[in-house]
Amino acid sequence: MRFVYPGGKAKALTFSYDDGQIFDRRLTELFRSHGMKGTFHLNSGTLDPGKGNHTFVGAEELEEVYRGHEIACHGLQHRNPAQLSDQQLLLEIFEDRKNLERMTGKMICGMSYAFGIYSEKVMNTAKTVGIKYSRTVNSTGGFYPPTDFLQWHPTCHHSDRLLERGEEFLNVPGYVELPLMYVWGHSFEFGYSGDWSVIEAFVEKMAGKDDIWYATNMEICTYLSATRQVEISADGMTMYNPTAVSVFMMTQNGLVELASGQTLYIGEH
Secondary structure: OEEEEHHHEOEEEEEEEEOOEOOHHHHHHHHHHOOOOEEEEEOOOOOEOOOOOOOEOEHHHHHHHOOOOEEEEOOOOOOOHHHOOHHHHHHHHHHHHHHHHHHHOOOOOEEEOHHHOOOHHHHHHHHHOOOOEEEOOOOOOOOOOOOOHHHEOOOEEOOOOHHHHHHHHHOOOOOOOOOEEEEEEOOHHHHOOOOOHHHHHHHHHHOOOOOEEEOOHHHHHHHHHHHOOOEEOOOOOEEEOOOOOOEEEEEOOEEEEEOOOOEEEOOOO
8 A cells, every 4th residue: 555645646746935026926827827836935024015016915915816826924024033032933933824814814834934944943933833834945856755844845946957857756766655846936036037937847847747736835734644644554454544634545456545534444355
């Protein structure tokens, strides 16, 4: 038995972009038009109060711009976590979460670390205020899911051999279980240079693949966390899913869905 992604998908692809500058408008539409999803980490304290500004997305256009995508935290004012007192750090994360939830009407449980800086104190504070995952900037170049979601290391920044890495992902060896490609960056890196060619070419290359699950960071975190909580009998034949999420497995009898709360025997009858 091996876990696979929802619907039997073999691989997953996700994106993560920080800061909420106006170039997110074009990037979110690019992903959306190709059936892909991304996570956008925002600093609620720096969002402009109205639409039509010159730097950041307006607070009132969050639903329009990020439709179909995930909004997540990046710190209230994008301050360096290492330079904050315990109280300041708590407010930087918690107030950002509360503001974004108020603005969107949705529960916000994801984050990326401002400046990529984190520590045990920062991770513990994030966990205390309800953050389920947080992305670092420590690219791995690989396609393995994270061991610790509060130290979620991405595959690569979009400037790092993106098309080449995409080709490697499409041909990832079969021994890699639940392969995941995670691309991160800032939309202003395209916007200020005026060069969108790499990300556009990558999206075109990766779109429409039947074996890829296109998901947000939180969707992947939730699903993989569920697979890790499945209880398995000593002989490996009986499975119990204690979570609220269906998980999928490839067995000797083919694809099997283990629904929430279900106990299932997967051996031959």
